[in-house]
Amino acid sequence: MKPSIILSHFLAVQAMGADKSEPVNYGMVLFPGFQALDVFGPLDALNNLAWQKPMNLALIAPTLKPYSTAQILPANNPHNSNFSQGIVTTHTYARPPRDLDVLIVPGGAGTYDPENIEPTIQFVKRFAPRVKYLLTVCTGSAVAGRAGVLDGKNATTNKRSFDRITPNIPNVNWIRQARWVVDGNTWTSSGISAGIDMTLAFIGDKYGEDIADTLASNMEYVRNRNSSHDPFA
Protein backbone atom coordinates (compact mmCIF):
# COMPACT_ATOMS: atom_id res chain seq x y z
CA MET A 1 0.00 0.00 0.00
CA LYS A 2 1.06 3.57 -0.61
CA PRO A 3 1.88 5.50 2.54
CA SER A 4 -1.24 7.68 2.16
CA ILE A 5 -3.45 4.58 1.93
CA ILE A 6 -1.73 3.04 4.95
CA LEU A 7 -2.25 6.29 6.85
CA SER A 8 -5.92 6.57 5.94
CA HIS A 9 -6.43 2.90 6.83
CA PHE A 10 -4.71 3.49 10.15
CA LEU A 11 -6.86 6.55 10.82
CA ALA A 12 -10.03 4.69 9.87
CA VAL A 13 -9.18 1.83 12.23
CA GLN A 14 -8.30 4.31 14.95
CA ALA A 15 -11.60 6.16 14.41
CA MET A 16 -13.50 2.86 14.53
CA GLY A 17 -11.69 1.99 17.72
CA ALA A 18 -12.52 5.37 19.21
CA ASP A 19 -16.20 4.89 18.41
CA LYS A 20 -16.40 1.31 19.60
CA SER A 21 -14.23 1.36 22.70
CA GLU A 22 -16.08 1.82 25.96
CA PRO A 23 -15.09 4.89 27.99
CA VAL A 24 -13.02 3.98 31.04
CA ASN A 25 -11.67 7.17 32.59
CA TYR A 26 -14.14 9.80 33.77
CA GLY A 27 -13.63 13.22 35.32
CA MET A 28 -16.23 15.30 37.17
CA VAL A 29 -15.56 18.98 37.71
CA LEU A 30 -16.42 20.45 41.14
CA PHE A 31 -16.51 24.11 42.20
CA PRO A 32 -18.03 26.06 45.12
CA GLY A 33 -21.81 26.06 44.83
CA PHE A 34 -22.30 23.13 42.45
CA GLN A 35 -25.79 21.60 42.28
CA ALA A 36 -25.87 18.25 44.11
CA LEU A 37 -28.09 16.35 41.67
CA ASP A 38 -26.18 17.66 38.62
CA VAL A 39 -23.26 15.68 39.99
CA PHE A 40 -24.93 12.72 41.69
CA GLY A 41 -27.67 11.95 39.16
CA PRO A 42 -25.08 11.06 36.49
CA LEU A 43 -22.65 9.59 39.04
CA ASP A 44 -25.23 7.27 40.58
CA ALA A 45 -25.83 5.67 37.17
CA LEU A 46 -22.08 5.55 36.50
CA ASN A 47 -21.29 4.19 39.99
CA ASN A 48 -23.61 1.28 39.26
CA LEU A 49 -22.08 0.81 35.80
CA ALA A 50 -18.59 0.71 37.36
CA TRP A 51 -19.61 -2.47 39.21
CA GLN A 52 -19.82 -4.26 35.85
CA LYS A 53 -17.23 -2.35 33.76
CA PRO A 54 -13.67 -1.24 34.52
CA MET A 55 -13.96 2.50 35.20
CA ASN A 56 -12.10 5.22 37.05
CA LEU A 57 -13.33 8.57 38.33
CA ALA A 58 -11.39 11.76 39.05
CA LEU A 59 -13.12 14.53 41.03
CA ILE A 60 -11.35 17.65 39.78
CA ALA A 61 -11.54 21.06 41.45
CA PRO A 62 -9.53 24.27 41.98
CA THR A 63 -7.79 22.78 45.04
CA LEU A 64 -7.70 19.44 46.89
CA LYS A 65 -10.00 20.60 49.69
CA PRO A 66 -13.60 19.32 49.71
CA TYR A 67 -16.06 21.38 47.65
CA SER A 68 -19.52 22.22 48.89
CA THR A 69 -23.02 22.75 47.54
CA ALA A 70 -23.37 25.78 49.84
CA GLN A 71 -24.47 29.06 48.28
CA ILE A 72 -21.60 31.45 47.48
CA LEU A 73 -23.54 34.69 47.98
CA PRO A 74 -25.15 35.32 51.41
CA ALA A 75 -28.03 37.07 49.60
CA ASN A 76 -29.01 33.69 48.14
CA ASN A 77 -29.25 32.17 51.62
CA PRO A 78 -31.59 34.68 53.28
CA HIS A 79 -32.50 32.42 56.21
CA ASN A 80 -28.88 31.62 57.01
CA SER A 81 -29.50 27.90 56.55
CA ASN A 82 -26.64 25.57 57.32
CA PHE A 83 -27.64 22.94 54.80
CA SER A 84 -24.99 21.71 52.40
CA GLN A 85 -22.75 18.78 51.54
CA GLY A 86 -19.00 18.72 50.93
CA ILE A 87 -17.44 16.33 48.43
CA VAL A 88 -13.87 15.05 48.60
CA THR A 89 -11.75 15.88 45.52
CA THR A 90 -9.02 13.77 43.99
CA HIS A 91 -7.32 16.12 41.50
CA THR A 92 -6.78 19.84 40.94
CA TYR A 93 -7.19 21.95 37.80
CA ALA A 94 -3.41 22.44 37.89
CA ARG A 95 -2.73 18.67 38.04
CA PRO A 96 -5.62 16.87 36.36
CA PRO A 97 -5.40 13.20 35.27
CA ARG A 98 -3.29 12.73 32.16
CA ASP A 99 -5.95 11.09 30.01
CA LEU A 100 -9.69 11.20 30.40
CA ASP A 101 -12.27 9.70 28.09
CA VAL A 102 -15.16 11.72 29.53
CA LEU A 103 -15.29 15.11 31.24
CA ILE A 104 -18.55 16.05 33.00
CA VAL A 105 -19.32 19.66 33.90
CA PRO A 106 -22.19 20.22 36.35
CA GLY A 107 -24.04 23.48 36.94
CA GLY A 108 -25.41 25.20 39.99
CA ALA A 109 -25.76 28.63 41.57
CA GLY A 110 -21.97 28.77 41.83
CA THR A 111 -21.83 29.31 38.06
CA TYR A 112 -23.62 32.68 38.42
CA ASP A 113 -20.70 34.32 40.26
CA PRO A 114 -18.10 35.29 37.60
CA GLU A 115 -15.15 35.30 39.99
CA ASN A 116 -16.16 31.97 41.55
CA ILE A 117 -16.54 30.12 38.25
CA GLU A 118 -13.63 31.63 36.27
CA PRO A 119 -11.04 28.95 37.25
CA THR A 120 -13.49 26.27 36.11
CA ILE A 121 -14.11 28.04 32.79
CA GLN A 122 -10.35 28.24 32.20
CA PHE A 123 -9.91 24.56 33.07
CA VAL A 124 -12.70 23.45 30.73
CA LYS A 125 -11.27 25.64 27.94
CA ARG A 126 -7.87 23.97 28.33
CA PHE A 127 -8.96 20.42 29.07
CA ALA A 128 -12.15 19.75 27.07
CA PRO A 129 -10.27 19.53 23.73
CA ARG A 130 -8.23 16.66 25.20
CA VAL A 131 -11.16 14.35 26.08
CA LYS A 132 -13.17 12.03 23.85
CA TYR A 133 -16.54 13.15 25.22
CA LEU A 134 -17.69 16.32 26.95
CA LEU A 135 -20.91 16.09 28.98
CA THR A 136 -22.56 19.07 30.68
CA VAL A 137 -25.54 19.09 33.04
CA CYS A 138 -27.85 22.06 33.64
CA THR A 139 -25.92 25.38 33.71
CA GLY A 140 -22.71 23.40 33.17
CA SER A 141 -23.31 24.23 29.50
CA ALA A 142 -22.96 27.93 30.38
CA VAL A 143 -19.52 27.11 31.80
CA ALA A 144 -18.54 25.16 28.67
CA GLY A 145 -20.13 27.83 26.48
CA ARG A 146 -18.15 30.60 28.13
CA ALA A 147 -15.05 28.45 27.73
CA GLY A 148 -15.71 28.51 23.95
CA VAL A 149 -15.78 24.74 23.62
CA LEU A 150 -19.42 24.70 22.44
CA ASP A 151 -18.84 27.27 19.68
CA GLY A 152 -20.70 26.32 16.52
CA LYS A 153 -22.43 23.41 18.23
CA ASN A 154 -26.01 22.54 19.11
CA ALA A 155 -26.53 22.57 22.88
CA THR A 156 -29.12 23.07 25.60
CA THR A 157 -29.16 24.25 29.20
CA ASN A 158 -31.36 24.75 32.27
CA LYS A 159 -34.78 25.96 31.13
CA ARG A 160 -35.40 28.41 33.97
CA SER A 161 -32.06 30.07 33.16
CA PHE A 162 -32.33 29.71 29.37
CA ASP A 163 -33.21 33.35 28.63
CA ARG A 164 -30.54 34.65 30.98
CA ILE A 165 -27.72 32.42 29.74
CA THR A 166 -28.13 32.00 26.01
CA PRO A 167 -28.02 35.65 24.74
CA ASN A 168 -24.59 36.09 26.36
CA ILE A 169 -23.10 33.04 24.62
CA PRO A 170 -24.08 33.77 21.00
CA ASN A 171 -21.74 31.37 19.20
CA VAL A 172 -23.68 28.32 20.38
CA ASN A 173 -26.82 27.10 18.62
CA TRP A 174 -29.00 26.87 21.74
CA ILE A 175 -31.95 24.48 21.53
CA ARG A 176 -34.79 25.20 23.93
CA GLN A 177 -37.01 22.16 23.36
CA ALA A 178 -34.61 19.41 24.42
CA ARG A 179 -34.14 17.15 27.42
CA TRP A 180 -30.59 16.75 26.12
CA VAL A 181 -28.66 17.47 22.90
CA VAL A 182 -25.90 15.44 21.23
CA ASP A 183 -23.57 17.16 18.77
CA GLY A 184 -20.62 15.01 17.81
CA ASN A 185 -18.72 14.20 20.98
CA THR A 186 -20.56 16.82 23.03
CA TRP A 187 -23.60 16.02 25.16
CA THR A 188 -25.47 18.80 26.97
CA SER A 189 -28.52 18.32 29.19
CA SER A 190 -31.31 20.52 30.39
CA GLY A 191 -31.71 21.29 34.11
CA ILE A 192 -30.65 19.13 37.06
CA SER A 193 -32.58 15.83 36.78
CA ALA A 194 -32.26 15.88 32.97
CA GLY A 195 -28.65 14.86 33.60
CA ILE A 196 -29.90 11.41 34.62
CA ASP A 197 -31.70 10.89 31.29
CA MET A 198 -28.69 12.18 29.34
CA THR A 199 -26.29 9.93 31.23
CA LEU A 200 -28.47 6.86 30.70
CA ALA A 201 -28.65 7.75 26.98
CA PHE A 202 -24.85 8.15 26.91
CA ILE A 203 -24.44 4.78 28.63
CA GLY A 204 -26.89 3.24 26.16
CA ASP A 205 -24.92 4.65 23.23
CA LYS A 206 -21.48 3.64 24.49
CA TYR A 207 -22.08 0.40 26.44
CA GLY A 208 -25.44 -0.84 25.08
CA GLU A 209 -29.10 -0.02 25.59
CA ASP A 210 -29.69 -3.24 27.54
CA ILE A 211 -27.16 -2.10 30.13
CA ALA A 212 -28.71 1.38 30.34
CA ASP A 213 -32.18 -0.14 30.77
CA THR A 214 -30.98 -2.44 33.54
CA LEU A 215 -29.29 0.45 35.34
CA ALA A 216 -32.46 2.57 35.11
CA SER A 217 -34.53 -0.33 36.41
CA ASN A 218 -32.11 -0.88 39.30
CA MET A 219 -32.34 2.85 40.08
CA GLU A 220 -36.17 2.50 39.87
CA TYR A 221 -36.00 5.45 37.50
CA VAL A 222 -38.51 5.95 34.68
CA ARG A 223 -36.28 6.96 31.76
CA ASN A 224 -37.16 9.74 29.38
CA ARG A 225 -35.73 8.16 26.21
CA ASN A 226 -36.71 10.95 23.84
CA SER A 227 -34.14 13.74 23.84
CA SER A 228 -36.67 16.23 22.42
CA HIS A 229 -39.42 15.42 24.91
CA ASP A 230 -38.96 18.34 27.30
CA PRO A 231 -41.84 19.10 29.69
CA PHE A 232 -39.97 22.14 31.02
CA ALA A 233 -39.17 24.01 27.77
Add this chain to the structure above:
Amino acid sequence: MKPSIILSHFLAVQAMGADKSEPVNYGMVLFPGFQALDVFGPLDALNNLAWQKPMNLALIAPTLKPYSTAQILPANNPHNSNFSQGIVTTHTYARPPRDLDVLIVPGGAGTYDPENIEPTIQFVKRFAPRVKYLLTVCTGSAVAGRAGVLDGKNATTNKRSFDRITPNIPNVNWIRQARWVVDGNTWTSSGISAGIDMTLAFIGDKYGEDIADTLASNMEYVRNRNSSHDPFA
Protein backbone atom coordinates in the same frame (compact mmCIF):
# COMPACT_ATOMS: atom_id res chain seq x y z
CA MET B 1 -60.87 24.05 84.01
CA LYS B 2 -60.16 20.78 85.73
CA PRO B 3 -56.50 19.69 85.57
CA SER B 4 -57.36 16.80 83.22
CA ILE B 5 -59.12 19.20 80.81
CA ILE B 6 -56.21 21.64 80.99
CA LEU B 7 -53.82 18.79 80.30
CA SER B 8 -55.79 17.45 77.33
CA HIS B 9 -56.13 21.01 75.96
CA PHE B 10 -52.36 21.46 76.33
CA LEU B 11 -51.68 18.16 74.60
CA ALA B 12 -54.07 19.02 71.77
CA VAL B 13 -52.36 22.39 71.19
CA GLN B 14 -48.98 20.71 71.36
CA ALA B 15 -50.09 18.08 68.83
CA MET B 16 -51.43 20.80 66.51
CA GLY B 17 -48.14 22.63 66.84
CA ALA B 18 -46.19 19.48 66.05
CA ASP B 19 -48.27 18.91 62.94
CA LYS B 20 -48.16 22.50 61.72
CA SER B 21 -44.59 23.52 62.46
CA GLU B 22 -42.19 23.19 59.55
CA PRO B 23 -39.22 20.88 60.12
CA VAL B 24 -35.96 22.80 60.57
CA ASN B 25 -33.25 20.36 61.67
CA TYR B 26 -32.43 17.43 59.42
CA GLY B 27 -29.97 14.58 59.81
CA MET B 28 -28.72 12.24 57.07
CA VAL B 29 -27.04 9.00 58.07
CA LEU B 30 -23.91 7.96 56.14
CA PHE B 31 -22.04 4.64 56.22
CA PRO B 32 -19.48 2.88 54.00
CA GLY B 33 -21.12 1.86 50.73
CA PHE B 34 -24.17 4.12 50.79
CA GLN B 35 -25.99 4.65 47.46
CA ALA B 36 -25.25 8.13 46.08
CA LEU B 37 -28.72 8.94 44.77
CA ASP B 38 -30.44 7.67 47.96
CA VAL B 39 -28.65 10.54 49.69
CA PHE B 40 -28.49 13.23 46.99
CA GLY B 41 -31.95 12.84 45.44
CA PRO B 42 -33.64 13.88 48.71
CA LEU B 43 -30.86 16.34 49.58
CA ASP B 44 -31.01 18.16 46.25
CA ALA B 45 -34.70 18.94 46.84
CA LEU B 46 -33.96 19.89 50.46
CA ASN B 47 -30.90 21.99 49.50
CA ASN B 48 -33.14 24.05 47.25
CA LEU B 49 -35.81 24.29 49.96
CA ALA B 50 -33.18 25.56 52.42
CA TRP B 51 -32.71 28.63 50.20
CA GLN B 52 -36.25 29.71 51.11
CA LYS B 53 -36.70 28.21 54.59
CA PRO B 54 -34.44 28.18 57.66
CA MET B 55 -32.96 24.66 57.74
CA ASN B 56 -29.93 22.87 59.12
CA LEU B 57 -28.36 19.58 58.05
CA ALA B 58 -26.20 17.16 60.02
CA LEU B 59 -24.32 14.43 58.13
CA ILE B 60 -23.99 11.69 60.76
CA ALA B 61 -21.69 8.69 60.48
CA PRO B 62 -19.67 6.24 62.59
CA THR B 63 -16.67 8.64 62.64
CA LEU B 64 -15.87 12.15 61.40
CA LYS B 65 -13.89 10.92 58.39
CA PRO B 66 -15.50 11.21 54.93
CA TYR B 67 -17.72 8.27 53.93
CA SER B 68 -17.64 6.80 50.47
CA THR B 69 -19.99 5.16 47.99
CA ALA B 70 -17.27 2.58 47.24
CA GLN B 71 -18.24 -1.09 47.44
CA ILE B 72 -17.29 -2.77 50.74
CA LEU B 73 -16.74 -6.25 49.35
CA PRO B 74 -14.08 -6.70 46.61
CA ALA B 75 -16.28 -9.40 45.08
CA ASN B 76 -18.82 -6.69 44.23
CA ASN B 77 -16.18 -4.72 42.33
CA PRO B 78 -14.92 -7.43 39.97
CA HIS B 79 -13.20 -5.01 37.54
CA ASN B 80 -11.36 -3.20 40.34
CA SER B 81 -12.97 0.11 39.34
CA ASN B 82 -11.81 3.20 41.18
CA PHE B 83 -15.12 5.00 40.87
CA SER B 84 -16.62 6.45 44.04
CA GLN B 85 -17.33 9.67 45.91
CA GLY B 86 -16.52 10.59 49.50
CA ILE B 87 -18.81 12.84 51.53
CA VAL B 88 -17.69 15.01 54.43
CA THR B 89 -19.47 14.24 57.73
CA THR B 90 -20.39 16.72 60.46
CA HIS B 91 -21.40 14.49 63.41
CA THR B 92 -20.75 11.00 64.74
CA TYR B 93 -23.16 8.36 66.02
CA ALA B 94 -21.58 8.88 69.46
CA ARG B 95 -22.17 12.65 69.37
CA PRO B 96 -25.18 13.36 67.17
CA PRO B 97 -27.04 16.70 67.20
CA ARG B 98 -29.17 17.14 70.31
CA ASP B 99 -32.49 17.68 68.51
CA LEU B 100 -33.48 16.67 65.02
CA ASP B 101 -36.86 17.04 63.41
CA VAL B 102 -36.09 14.62 60.57
CA LEU B 103 -33.73 11.64 60.33
CA ILE B 104 -33.10 10.22 56.84
CA VAL B 105 -31.64 6.73 56.39
CA PRO B 106 -30.35 5.89 52.90
CA GLY B 107 -29.65 2.42 51.54
CA GLY B 108 -26.97 0.95 49.36
CA ALA B 109 -24.81 -2.13 48.97
CA GLY B 110 -23.16 -1.25 52.29
CA THR B 111 -26.34 -2.37 54.06
CA TYR B 112 -25.82 -5.97 52.88
CA ASP B 113 -22.68 -6.47 55.01
CA PRO B 114 -23.87 -7.19 58.58
CA GLU B 115 -20.66 -6.03 60.25
CA ASN B 116 -20.47 -2.87 58.14
CA ILE B 117 -24.04 -1.77 58.85
CA GLU B 118 -24.36 -2.79 62.52
CA PRO B 119 -23.23 0.60 63.99
CA THR B 120 -25.85 2.33 61.82
CA ILE B 121 -28.59 -0.07 62.93
CA GLN B 122 -27.67 0.60 66.56
CA PHE B 123 -27.70 4.37 65.99
CA VAL B 124 -31.10 4.31 64.25
CA LYS B 125 -32.50 2.12 67.05
CA ARG B 126 -31.36 4.65 69.66
CA PHE B 127 -32.00 7.88 67.78
CA ALA B 128 -35.14 7.35 65.64
CA PRO B 129 -37.51 7.46 68.67
CA ARG B 130 -36.20 10.98 69.42
CA VAL B 131 -37.06 12.57 66.02
CA LYS B 132 -40.39 13.87 64.75
CA TYR B 133 -40.08 12.17 61.36
CA LEU B 134 -38.14 9.16 60.16
CA LEU B 135 -37.54 8.90 56.39
CA THR B 136 -35.86 5.93 54.71
CA VAL B 137 -34.81 5.54 51.08
CA CYS B 138 -34.35 2.21 49.28
CA THR B 139 -32.73 -0.42 51.52
CA GLY B 140 -32.56 2.19 54.28
CA SER B 141 -35.84 0.63 55.40
CA ALA B 142 -33.98 -2.64 55.97
CA VAL B 143 -31.67 -0.75 58.34
CA ALA B 144 -34.62 0.83 60.17
CA GLY B 145 -36.48 -2.48 60.12
CA ARG B 146 -33.56 -4.34 61.67
CA ALA B 147 -33.34 -1.56 64.26
CA GLY B 148 -36.95 -2.44 65.20
CA VAL B 149 -38.26 1.08 64.66
CA LEU B 150 -40.64 -0.01 61.88
CA ASP B 151 -42.24 -2.78 63.97
CA GLY B 152 -46.00 -2.88 63.45
CA LYS B 153 -45.83 -0.27 60.69
CA ASN B 154 -46.57 -0.23 56.98
CA ALA B 155 -43.37 0.27 54.98
CA THR B 156 -41.76 -0.41 51.62
CA THR B 157 -38.26 -0.94 50.29
CA ASN B 158 -36.16 -1.45 47.14
CA LYS B 159 -38.11 -3.69 44.76
CA ARG B 160 -35.17 -5.71 43.45
CA SER B 161 -34.27 -6.55 47.06
CA PHE B 162 -37.85 -6.93 48.32
CA ASP B 163 -37.91 -10.74 48.45
CA ARG B 164 -34.48 -10.89 50.08
CA ILE B 165 -35.14 -8.24 52.75
CA THR B 166 -38.73 -8.59 53.85
CA PRO B 167 -38.90 -12.25 55.08
CA ASN B 168 -36.09 -11.52 57.53
CA ILE B 169 -37.87 -8.54 59.09
CA PRO B 170 -41.29 -10.11 59.81
CA ASN B 171 -42.67 -7.51 62.26
CA VAL B 172 -43.10 -4.91 59.52
CA ASN B 173 -46.14 -4.86 57.22
CA TRP B 174 -44.21 -4.67 53.96
CA ILE B 175 -46.08 -3.19 51.00
CA ARG B 176 -44.78 -4.21 47.59
CA GLN B 177 -46.86 -1.98 45.32
CA ALA B 178 -45.75 1.45 46.57
CA ARG B 179 -43.48 4.24 45.37
CA TRP B 180 -43.45 5.29 49.02
CA VAL B 181 -45.45 4.55 52.19
CA VAL B 182 -46.45 6.92 55.01
CA ASP B 183 -47.38 5.46 58.39
CA GLY B 184 -47.72 8.09 61.09
CA ASN B 185 -44.41 9.92 61.31
CA THR B 186 -42.57 7.28 59.27
CA TRP B 187 -41.96 7.63 55.53
CA THR B 188 -40.29 4.80 53.59
CA SER B 189 -39.54 4.85 49.87
CA SER B 190 -38.93 2.24 47.25
CA GLY B 191 -35.53 2.04 45.47
CA ILE B 192 -33.07 4.88 44.84
CA SER B 193 -34.87 7.47 42.68
CA ALA B 194 -38.15 6.86 44.55
CA GLY B 195 -36.54 8.87 47.35
CA ILE B 196 -36.96 12.00 45.22
CA ASP B 197 -40.73 11.46 44.90
CA MET B 198 -41.06 10.68 48.61
CA THR B 199 -39.08 13.76 49.60
CA LEU B 200 -41.13 16.03 47.34
CA ALA B 201 -44.29 14.51 48.87
CA PHE B 202 -42.89 15.09 52.38
CA ILE B 203 -42.06 18.70 51.47
CA GLY B 204 -45.56 19.11 50.03
CA ASP B 205 -47.11 17.79 53.23
CA LYS B 206 -44.99 19.83 55.63
CA TYR B 207 -44.31 23.09 53.73
CA GLY B 208 -47.06 23.19 51.08
CA GLU B 209 -47.73 21.54 47.72
CA ASP B 210 -47.02 24.80 45.85
CA ILE B 211 -43.49 24.80 47.25
CA ALA B 212 -42.97 21.12 46.34
CA ASP B 213 -44.23 21.75 42.81
CA THR B 214 -41.90 24.72 42.36
CA LEU B 215 -38.94 22.70 43.61
CA ALA B 216 -39.75 19.83 41.23
CA SER B 217 -40.07 22.28 38.35
CA ASN B 218 -36.75 23.92 39.23
CA MET B 219 -35.19 20.45 39.34
CA GLU B 220 -36.84 19.75 35.95
CA TYR B 221 -38.14 16.60 37.57
CA VAL B 222 -41.45 14.98 36.57
CA ARG B 223 -42.99 14.10 39.92
CA ASN B 224 -44.73 10.83 40.60
CA ARG B 225 -47.46 12.18 42.92
CA ASN B 226 -49.20 8.87 43.50
CA SER B 227 -47.56 6.87 46.27
CA SER B 228 -49.11 3.61 45.03
CA HIS B 229 -48.09 4.09 41.39
CA ASP B 230 -45.03 1.86 41.30
CA PRO B 231 -43.75 0.78 37.86
CA PHE B 232 -41.09 -1.41 39.51
CA ALA B 233 -43.23 -3.53 41.87
